[in-house]
Amino acid sequence: MVFADSRFANFLRKVIPSRYRPFGYLQHTAMLRSSGRVMAGPFTSMQHVGQSAGSAMIPKILGIYERELASLVDAAVADQPDIIVDAGAAEGYYAVGFALRLPQARVIAFEMEPAARDLLAAMSRLNKVTDRVEIRGKCEPSDLQGAIEPARRPLVVCDVEGYEDKLLDPVAVPALCRASVIVETHDFVDRGITDRLARRFTATHRVQTIWQQERSGSEFPWKTLYTRCLPGRYLDWSVSEWRPERMCWLHMVPLDGR
Numbered sequence: 001m002v003f004a005d006s007r008f009a010n011f012l013r014k015v016i017p018s019r020y021r022p023f024g025y026l027q028h029t030a031m032l033r034s035s036g037r038v039m040a041g042p043f044t045s046m047q048h049v050g051q052s053a054g055s056a057m058i059p060k061i062l063g064i065y066e067r068e069l070a071s072l073v074d075a076a077v078a079d080q081p082d083i084i085v086d087a088g089a090a091e092g093y094y095a096v097g098f099a100l101r102l103p104q105a106r107v108i109a110f111e112m113e114p115a116a117r118d119l120l121a122a123m124s125r126l127n128k129v130t131d132r133v134e135i136r137g138k139c140e141p142s143d144l145q146g147a148i149e150p151a152r153r154p155l156v157v158c159d160v161e162g163y164e165d166k167l168l169d170p171v172a173v174p175a176l177c178r179a180s181v182i183v184e185t186h187d188f189v190d191r192g193i194t195d196r197l198a199r200r201f202t203a204t205h206r207v208q209t210i211w212q213q214e215r216s217g218s219e220f221p222w223k224t225l226y227t228r229c230l231p232g233r234y235l236d237w238s239v240s241e242w243r244p245e246r247m248c249w250l251h252m253v254p255l256d257g258r
Helices: 002-015 022-034 058-062 067-078 093-101 114-126 141-148 174-178 193-201 225-229 232-239
Strands: 083-087 106-110 133-136 154-158 180-185 205-211 248-254
Touching: 022 058, 022 225, 022 232, 058 232, 067 093, 067 180, 067 205, 067 248, 083 093, 083 141, 093 106, 093 114, 093 133, 093 154, 114 133, 141 154, 141 174, 154 174, 180 193, 193 205, 193 248
Parallel strands: 083 106, 083 154, 106 133, 154 180
Antiparallel strands: 180 248, 205 248
């Protein structure tokens, strides 16, 4: 019976266009109603490429993606970094967003997946920041050191699925000692990674832990006959960020104020 159900589900996926399936419909609606622009948050009005690499797209369009970090992004912009390094840039939500908000800054976006780099390049073109967003491949400690060493006020944004334990090492990357850092930590990949990073930077940085907040399907703003017929779990999932467990970030600012 399970096999038959699976075959029927696969058949439906083949004959029903993706935009009419629940998540496809919600994503299509979000892009259409927003004209493809981020609706709120620190990157309001940024044009989104319409696909997300490795994360949920609808929260990005709504402007609620990682909203726990919105005030940190605003503070980072006020600090006027001259170089922003985005390690694990995906399709460029942060890389392009910072390029728009800091037109005098240089952005170096590291992304190891070729398909994601293609989306990042497309998103840079959409927002006319290709001259200030440099796209590179995987970020190793030596790459990070080379990227931030020339900077007077560097900012590092990091989301590398557990590789942050190796990448964010002030011994291997001495320039980190004067960089502000916003890093998503992945304890579900490596238990204890958040605590290790926090201890590692305590001598040189003020370290703050930010925890993920709950999301609700009521945050999906467009009510149609289709959405009213959907079970609530679909709307809840559409605005969630598809995380395997409650996540957190570390915000680390140099003690010497640079």
